[in-house]
Amino acid sequence: MTEPNSATENEMHNMVVSDRRGPLAVSVAWGYALAFILMLFILLILLPEAEGPSPWDTVAFQSGALELFANFRILDELADLSIVKVADVGEGWFKVDLDLIGVSNRKFGWAPFSLAILFVVVALLLRGLRQRFLAGHFGIPSSVNRQVSSYFFGRGINLFFPFGPGDLATAQTLVQNEASEEAALNVVYYNRVFEVIGITAVLLVGFIYMGWEGAVEAFIWSALLFAAVVTLTRPLGPTTRRTGSYNIPARVWDAFNGRALVHAIRGMRHKPQLLVGLTLLSAFTLGIEILGYWFIKQAFSSPMDDYILMKDITFVHFAIVIAVANIGRIIPYTFASFGIYEIVSVFMFKVFGEGYLSATTVTILDSLLINGLTLVLFLLSLTLTRYPSILDTWRNFIDQSATRSQAEALQTH
Amino acid sequence: MNKHTDTGTAHGPLPHIPQPGVLFRSFRFWVWVCFALLIINVIPDYFVQYWFVFSLGYQSIFWTNFWMQFALFAVYGIAVASVIYLPMRLYAESRMLRNSSVHFGVWVGMFAGWLLAHNYLQYLLAFNGVPFGETDPVFGKDIGFYVYLLPTWKISLTALEVLILIGAVSFLIARSNQLNSQGILQRPQLGIWAKMCLFFSPLYFRILLCFFGAAVVIHTYLGRYGLLLKNNEHSGVRTGADYLDLTWIFSNLNKIYVSTVDVAGIIDAMAVLLHRLNRRYRWITISTGPEDMPPAGQSKQLLRAPLLIGTGLLVFLICFSLCVVIRDSLLVKPNEPYIQLDYIDRHIKATNKAYRLDNIEVHEWNLPGEPLAPETLLASKTLQNAPYVPTWVSYLEEPPDLHHFERVELSESKMVFGPMLQIYQQQQQLRPYYDFLSVDGVRYTVDGQKRMFVSSVRELPSLAFVGPQEWLKYWGSAALLLTHGMGLVMSPANSIDEMGSPEYVVKDIPPQAAGPGFEHEPRIYFGEGTKDDYVLTNIKYMKEFDYATAQGREEFTFPEDLIDGLPVSSVLRRLIFALHTKDVTAFLFSRYIDHDRTRVHVRRTPVTRARTIAPFLFIDSNVYAFIADKKVLWMINSLTTSNQYPYSFPEVLGDKADERAVEEFPERIINYAEDSVKITIDAYSGEVHFYKIADDPIVNTWARVYDDLFEPISAMPEAVRAQLTYPQQWLHIQFDDIYKRYHQKYPIEFYNVEDLWDDADETLGSIGRGLSGFGTGDQMTFSYEGYHILLDPADLPEGVDAGNSGELQFVMLLPFTPEGARNLRSLIIAFQDPDDYGRLVSLQIPQGVFVPGPEQIDAYIDNDRPVHQQVTMWIRHSSEVIRGSTLLLPIGGDLLYLETIWANSLQNELPQLKLFAIRYHDLITSGTTLEDTIMNRKVILGPPTSR
Secondary structure, rough: OOOOOHHHHHHHHHHHHHHHHHHHHHHHHHHHHHHHHHHHHHHHHHHHHHHOOOOOOOHHHHHHHHHHHHHHHOHHHHHHHOOOEEEEEEOOOOOOOOOHHHHOOOOOOOHHHHHHHHHHOOOHHHHHHHHHHHHHHHHOOOOHHHHHHHHHHHHOOOOOOOOEEEEEEHHHHHHHHOOHEEEEEEEEHHHHHHHHHHHHHHHHHHHHHHHHHHHHHHHHHHHHHHHHHHHHHHHOOOOOOOOOOHHHHHHHHHOOHHHHHHHHHHHHOOOHHHHHHHHHHHHHHHHHHHHHHHHHHHOOOOOOOOOOOOOOHHHHHHHHHHHHHHHHHHOOOOOOHHHHHHHHHHHHHHHHHOHHHHHHHHHHHHHHHHHHHHHHHHHHHHOOOOHHHHHHHHHHHHHHHHHHHHHHHHHHO | OOOOOOOOOOOOOOOOOOOOHHHHHHHHHHHHHHHHHHHHHHHHHHHHHHHHHHHOHHHHHHHHHHHHHHHHHHHHHHHHHHHHHHHHHHHHOOOHHHHHHHHHHHHHHHHHHHHHHHHHHHHHHHHOOOOOOOOOOOOOEEEHHHHHHHHHHHHHHHHHHHHHHHHHHHHHHHHHHHHHHOOOOOOOOHHHHHHHHHHHHHHHHHHHHHHHHHHHHHHHHHHHHHHHHHHHHOOOOOOOOOHHHHHHOHHHHHHHHHHHHHHHHHHHHHHHHHHHHHHOOOOHHHHHOOOOOOOHHHHHHHHHHHHHHHHHHHHHHHHHHHHHHHHHHHHHHHOOHHHHHHHHHHHHHOOOOOOOOOEEEEEEEOOOOOOHHHHHHHHHHHHHHHOOOOOOOOOOOOOHHHHHHHHHHHHHHOOOOOOHHHHHHHHHHOOOOOOOOOOEEEEEEEOOOEEEEEEEEOOOOOOOHHHHHHHHHHHHHHHHHOOOOOOOOEOOOOOOOOOOOOOOOOOOOOOOOOHHOOOOOOEOOOOOOOOOOOEEOOOOOOOOOEEEOOOOEEEEOOOOOOOOOOOOOHHHHHHHHHHOOOOOOOOOOOOOOOOOOOOOEOOHHHHHHHHHHHHEEEOOOOOOEEEEEOEEEEEEEEEEEEEOOOOOOOEOOOOOOOOOOOOOOOOOHHHHHHHOEEEEEEEOOEEEEEEEEEOOHHHHHHHHOOOOEEEEEEHHHHHOOOOOOOOHHHHHHHHHHHHHHOOOHHHHHHHHHOEEEEEOOOEEEEEEEEEOOOOHHHHOEEEEEOOOEEEEEOOOOOOOOOOOOOOOEEEEEEEEOOOOOOOOOOEEEOOHHHHHHOOOEEEEOOOOOEOOHHHHHHHHHOHHHHHHHHHHHHHHEEEEEEEEEEEEEEEEEEEEEEEEEEEEEOOOOEEEEEEEEEEEEOOOEOOOOOHHHHHHHHHOOOOOOOO
């Protein structure tokens, strides 16, 4: 956002930035492509594998897809519309397992569904509120409404674009409210830091509750997925750093920007009440969100009989899965962390013994719930407050990235 | 905001879009990690697979499969990797692109090779195909061409096309990078044609185009053979080429030829166009400035000829297709079905031949007008041996609609199956770790008399089935101690005790046999319930648990001279088993494992063993056990199949019963099959035998591929031959799917579907659990599946020669009604004894004669006063009433229906046979024994009138 000094500089700057945009377009395309590749991997490979020996066994694929439809309670509708036929084999399109139609036809739990919406909305609002507290801490004068609205504006933009332009957008809106750039960026960054702290707190409680024996395997897998998400979504260390080819922990530390993280936490040492309060608020927020996901699972289970999605999973295991999967949300590599959140969640459910099918079902339900509600709150924030256009924000973000890319290139040379 | 790397500031780095190279590095790292994990996961399985087939003496099968898979994987993998890498090497200027193409090439190559290697069985067929010795009626090619070669050609061509497309994508990326780097694409003075020409001018691309063209042309041409498998339901030729496809100029066959010429022409035109453009614009690559541009008109001239040819060909194809459509509407459709009769005839004959229905014996069945006397009925050996104790758990086809499904749920009863499993579980399970998983019908000759028995194996199933006994799930118990089941139990199918419970010829632990013919080795290491499970034998420090004695326990050690089991003879093997079974700590650190003696037994279900060795066979889900030469053997019926038989109608072959089996039984779409292989597995030693029982081209091909696999039928022991059964699903697809329509041999009759049959239905299972919820008004009907009886040839109608009177034949029956009606239309008999094995007879009631069908008989029995009173009384007293199967029994050329009714206490579920009901010549009688029931006819009717 800092402007070049003179017209010539401005022109040169534009040319350089323009040169850098081409490769960035490849990165953006990759951001979108990866999301779809990961989702296709879940839907086309993991899901049919649950049913048959070969991922490309057509019967297994059909069966997996139909079972997913049944879990979402839309198979019955498809059968009613004759899109899938419950006729004799060979006469209709598919051989449909009647059990699946039965599952699809059972009562839907409106009460848990309402609770799920309520809890997730509360969790989202609490995050906005956290931003308000942080803004206060950094001396940015603003009302609760404005802060919450600014938070959802940024979060909403991240629904559509990869690499997190929403963070920059939130910072911009704070700057519009007469905050300094540094303070605005700090607010956004600290909000993410507390998200990490919340996740860490929930994971710690979960592992302690599970005890040494039960937690070892889960911890190893959590750590591996954690590392995978972080290194995949952030490059393996800044390009200018030389941490050694095989020093993975150092690279993960760099990738997660550990130094800045520690710096951020140290920065709040002089206000321990705020630190503790926000830590508790973050853990509570994540807890509430997990409860919302738990209820959406219950809503799509049958309240009548034994058809329950993930019947045997305990709430603690469930919470650990969601906490680890939320790492993907902190670092928006794809739009709305689409694909990354899902694959981490599915694998984590698998670690706790759930089948790919139920894991995929619950994960997709969770994603639909939180992204749907985020979208609603984003639209609300757009109607309530005047913000720059989404496309302008995106263009700004690209310019910013191109400038940075140029700076990095110069630094390397 | 700052335009610098902000790593050091309090707020950390700004969100930004990273450079693609940076993204690729992290992505590359994790892809390699995934590949490494995948390989770590796969390699132990390969080792275990090799050791497994080696232990059974089938290592040549492993190597045959391995080399074919490896060849496909390597050839295609290398080809794909090359077409990705080569253009990058030739054209790309970016070092990052060139480097990353190595990684991408390897990834995509491995993935593509792995996909193609999945088709190794088809390639093995193609290289070894045994001709059918019969030709198709259109092109005169041997059927083997369609079954072996055509699918292989299609797979190969598709693979080639995909290869070229991948190569083209790689070329596009590399070339655009090259031209971009040279700044040629940015030159404003170059028009789009010049840029396109430059882009596609390299010889490499033209070679790709030529190969692609050749592949597509061949693919299109091969489409003509697809006409013989085409769905032509609308014309009455349900599968295969019809009148419009083959005759006159404007036929679909000629349309394929036109398409082939068109594709070839268009590809040629494109090649010519590229060549011309290349010649015209070659100067650009040489010159460096805004030189003399060719006049725009010249470009158009260059394009004119190829475009004209291409457009002309397309227009010709469209016109030709339109002519075919018009001909169909004006000249073909108005003259159907007459014009199609020859083709319908081909279709009927091919379908009957492919499903082995061309030699079925058809007999008209005119039932006698006068009934037999009760004493004569009782003297019938068929009736005496009637299997009223059900020999099945569930031969039921899946309920046909949601309505039925809801009723099954509403009934809250598991008893839609035959009740014998529940009875055995109640009376003979005896110890908490044993279980029975299915019951089977078998026959033995006892004292010179052939008799039918119900038998079930007392297995020690996988932990998933053990239930709430948590202590049995410890590794030491599950893998080291409780290694085997204990014997089988067996009851005559035609007798019960006074309590209505089955009698036993083999029972208890250790098994007590009623005669020497029933004595057997009782240890069951291999059974239907041992899915995903393994055990270790010959361990250190302790022996296996054998069985519980009066107040103690017996121990056992698996004999070292038996062939089964994979030695754990080194640390490396421990590691491989640890990775394979996922029980890492147990295998790596257990002190029980003795490197000199300990063996691991894997793949312990009969189906898994058979399928691991011969995955190409279709396995019938009704796996059954019997005693032969004092061994317990599992028998698996298996079929060789194809879905490429010209003119034959495709159907789905597979198990449609609900919860019948613990294994997955994948379905297959087929239009040709043969009951060709019988597989036996020794429940004690795990020894496997594959017996080839039919002279079928496909099984002969497999015998050529794997020359060690099959043994001839003559090598099958007599005791095993005596237990042959006809495959359930084969009978189902032959009759319930095909013959019900294809028995109409005359094309015009077939076209009009004048005599379509339906498998008969019967009321079966629970009809009430007390007075709450599900009541007698909610009975469920299910379709028949084949059921076994012992049939006296003397009881068949006149004209059906099935052997001498009194020499009982073990047959499978399946009744049919007309579609949309409930009277009886036909009774199918499949002979199963060795001398007549596979003989099929259809007894057909004349079309205009009413003989009540099973559902109607069930209604008569429902309304019979004594039966109704009894059933109502049981339900009022909180018992569950279960209707047994309604048996159709040919007696003295006549037909008798027999149904059993079982009562089951809801307090302690133990079904008992409490009532027999028969329907014979318009009279229902019931009683507590079969004899009483028959003799009650006398009470009602008085002395017999005739015969």
